[in-house]
Amino acid sequence: MKLETRMRQSIKRRVGNVVLREEIAQLGSKTQVTHVLKALIEDGTITRLAPGVFAKARKVNGDIQISGDVVSVLAEASEKLGIVLHKETFPKDLNSSSSSEVVIETDTPRISRKMVINGVEIKFRSVKSVRQARFAKKHKSVASYVEKLARQHKVHYVENSMDSWAGTVTRLAGDYVKSDRVENLLVALKRAGKISKKEVASLAVNYLRERKQGVRSI
Known part of the structure; x- marks a missing residue:
């Protein structure tokens, strides 16, 4: 065949x-x-x-x-791709939409994907990323942003066995640097699934730059 x-x-x-x-x-x-x-x-x-x-x-x-219909195909494609659609903001009139471009909010973090269904370009935008971007703009420093984000999600840093082991290894290697409160909170936020690995890296770099050079903006 x-x-x-x-x-x-x-x-x-x-x-x-x-x-x-x-x-x-x-x-x-x-x-x-x-x-x-x-x-x-x-x-x-x-x-x-x-x-x-x-x-x-x-x-x-x-x-x-x-x-x-557009809604069912979009929902099926999103499910297969692991995209979690944000039900609260999902447009109910998508099947009758005459727009050439539609933005769909999702609960999937750090997403940058789009589809074209019946000539309509559908872009996905993470609700989490949008909210965090707005939240970050209200703060004058990375430290204040991270601390408030941790309070908002009721996240606290608790050292585990892996942290202790890593600290011992780096100390014995003569390259031990003790993390401060903000860096520990970044770790805790990542473990709790509140920020992505990429966001941790970005915030950590900006925090170190801010601490070293006195920069007060994100």
Whole structure:
């Protein structure tokens, strides 16, 4: 059986409308799968939502559109990609939207992804990142921002066995530097899932620069 036929059957039999490339990648080589996907897009069997993300499609008045409504396809694609949509701000009229660009808020931190569904560009924005950015602007220093963020989430630093072990190793190596309260709070916030690894690195660098050079802005 030809690869194209097998891929068509695989896509047709799947429950739901969204298909990830990784779900059908095992049917052939990378080059073969890419070639067939292009053919399926050209004949309107599927449409590309984002890199590696496709949806079953149909022709409507000569135009290729997704099978199903925008909301259900967006929800299915987001779930498969591990994107947690923010229910409180999710637009209810997305199916009838005439906008060429829509911003969807998510509870997934540090996200930078977008999709195109029926010609509408959908951008994802992290609610957490937006709130923290606004929160940070209200403070004059990294230290005050970190301390207030910790109070807001009721996070406290507690040394664990790994911290103790790491401290012992660095001290024996002659390179021991004791962390201060702000640096410890950054560690605690990361462990509690309140900030990402990238945010920790950014805040730590700015805090050290602020402490060394007297810079008072984030």
